[in-house]
Amino acid sequence: MIDRLLLLGLCLLLGELSAPAQSFRYVVDDADGTPPAVHAERRERLLRTMQPSDVAVVMSADVRNRQNDVDYEYRQNSNLLYLTGFPHPHAVLVLCASGIPIGSGTHREVLFVKPRNAEREQWSGVMAGPEEAMSVFGIDTAAALSELVPTLERLLADERGQDAEAVSRTLYVDSWPTKKLDMPLLGRNFYLDTETKRDLREHFPNIDIRTPIPGLSAMREIKDTTELRLMRKAINITMAGHRTAMQGCEAGMSEYQIEALMEYAFRYLGAEDVGYPSIVGSSYNACILHYTTNRREMSTGDLILADCGAEYHGYTADVTRTFPMDGEFTEDQRTIYRVVLEAQDSGIAACTAGAPFSRPHLAAQRVIARRLAELGIIDHADSADQVKRYFMHGTSHYLGLDVHDAGTRGPLQPNTVITVEPGIYIPEGSPCDPRWWNIGVRIEDDILVTSGAPENLSGALARTAEAVEALMREPLPARPQSIRDE
Numbered sequence: 001m002i003d004r005l006l007l008l009g010l011c012l013l014l015g016e017l018s019a020p021a022q023s024f025r026y027v028v029d030d031a032d033g034t035p036p037a038v039h040a041e042r043r044e045r046l047l048r049t050m051q052p053s054d055v056a057v058v059m060s061a062d063v064r065n066r067q068n069d070v071d072y073e074y075r076q077n078s079n080l081l082y083l084t085g086f087p088h089p090h091a092v093l094v095l096c097a098s099g100i101p102i103g104s105g106t107h108r109e110v111l112f113v114k115p116r117n118a119e120r121e122q123w124s125g126v127m128a129g130p131e132e133a134m135s136v137f138g139i140d141t142a143a144a145l146s147e148l149v150p151t152l153e154r155l156l157a158d159e160r161g162q163d164a165e166a167v168s169r170t171l172y173v174d175s176w177p178t179k180k181l182d183m184p185l186l187g188r189n190f191y192l193d194t195e196t197k198r199d200l201r202e203h204f205p206n207i208d209i210r211t212p213i214p215g216l217s218a219m220r221e222i223k224d225t226t227e228l229r230l231m232r233k234a235i236n237i238t239m240a241g242h243r244t245a246m247q248g249c250e251a252g253m254s255e256y257q258i259e260a261l262m263e264y265a266f267r268y269l270g271a272e273d274v275g276y277p278s279i280v281g282s283s284y285n286a287c288i289l290h291y292t293t294n295r296r297e298m299s300t301g302d303l304i305l306a307d308c309g310a311e312y313h314g315y316t317a318d319v320t321r322t323f324p325m326d327g328e329f330t331e332d333q334r335t336i337y338r339v340v341l342e343a344q345d346s347g348i349a350a351c352t353a354g355a356p357f358s359r360p361h362l363a364a365q366r367v368i369a370r371r372l373a374e375l376g377i378i379d380h381a382d383s384a385d386q387v388k389r390y391f392m393h394g395t396s397h398y399l400g401l402d403v404h405d406a407g408t409r410g411p412l413q414p415n416t417v418i419t420v421e422p423g424i425y426i427p428e429g430s431p432c433d434p435r436w437w438n439i440g441v442r443i444e445d446d447i448l449v450t451s452g453a454p455e456n457l458s459g460a461l462a463r464t465a466e467a468v469e470a471l472m473r474e475p476l477p478a479r480p481q482s483i484r485d486e
Helices: 002-020 035-046 078-084 119-124 128-137 144-157 192-203 216-221 225-248 255-268 283-287 331-349 359-372 385-389 464-473 478-485
Strands: 056-058 065-067 091-102 107-111 142-144 169-173 181-182 188-191 207-210 279-282 303-308 310-312 319-324 415-420 423-426 438-443 445-448
Touching: 002 056, 035 078, 035 091, 035 107, 035 216, 056 078, 065 225, 078 091, 078 216, 091 144, 107 128, 107 144, 128 142, 142 144, 188 192, 192 207, 192 331, 225 255, 225 310, 225 319, 225 415, 225 445, 225 464, 255 279, 279 283, 283 303, 283 423, 283 438, 303 438, 319 331, 319 438, 319 464, 331 359, 331 415, 331 423, 331 464, 359 385, 385 415, 385 423
Parallel strands: 056 169, 107 142, 169 207
Antiparallel strands: 056 091, 091 107, 181 188, 279 303, 303 319, 415 445, 423 438
């Protein structure tokens, strides 16, 4: 009797171990993303910029390890996101107008992805396989990632007939997810792109390998209707985060608490992530351009520089406001703030279609140089070195899927979004009157170039010193007031 029970228990255990893993449905929860038809049109437009025999390859971003068995939250390569909307790792898009041999036919576009694995999905979530790549993301043809190398072998082979010359192809590779591996024990670096190009050239002597893909940066520079819709959403969420941070600012807080107020609002309003690490610098930390430690406990009289942007469906905002810890600027802080605001106004006015990309920067720089000389902070307005001591960065960059987005840096064109972000940074020990020390001010907005006047997409957020002070006097709304009361 006991043996039969043991045998029955063993059978049940083996049955459980061999049972198939749970099958999960693939679901896209957000219905307001980029439609598959838009991605398809972008792929077709890119193909039209290429010669029929050219091959373009766009690889997904790598999975980055945080520590041990924990990875960083995944973010797709922006170019693959732009062309497909496919959000998962281990994917490669191949484009060729003359056709890619796959299965029994040829196709202009193929996305190679990992097949679904029910057992893996039980642990780490559902990822789209080839079927979902076609049915959900609108890819013409999708195949298992294991088919990529055999397909490239056929596509790039030396197709030389008896009396014909070799078929010459250009292989455009968007970029390598990881270009370099540091190898300190060997005292050198390993360059993956160089090694891969060398092996490809040895294997396929008839191909010319080039990076990046021509035309893709120019396409991404000019935003389509869908992109502008998503960018406006990201910017609106970002403005709400800045309002929450300013309204929730209280004496005795630390920089990370301002960051927490900001990013709580981002997440609460639907942003999946920040577009870049939040910069919250107070006092002398405000004079460090990319300060992200955000641990200092702030003091009475401090200025707080908050450069933060929410990312929504891949698109990021980039907004900076500088505000006083106590809710009111000191006289010297207000003076510097007004100089930066005047410079920004001049830079925004210069964001007109057809203008050189550098024009907003030159306009802002002239104002800062003149005003710093008038205040005696520098000796001469025409001394570039003296101006750069306190305003050392450019005024504008493209904005979109990346905070420093793709673009040509050619003349400004309608439906391009750029930042305008002048600043003045006077750290302790600067060669000027100590009254100005530890004042760091940057004001940054996201500007849409149009066929007429530029549109400040983040202009609804308080910009003048008086408007900032008025906003800080307003009570924090019921949402997210609870995060300050807890």
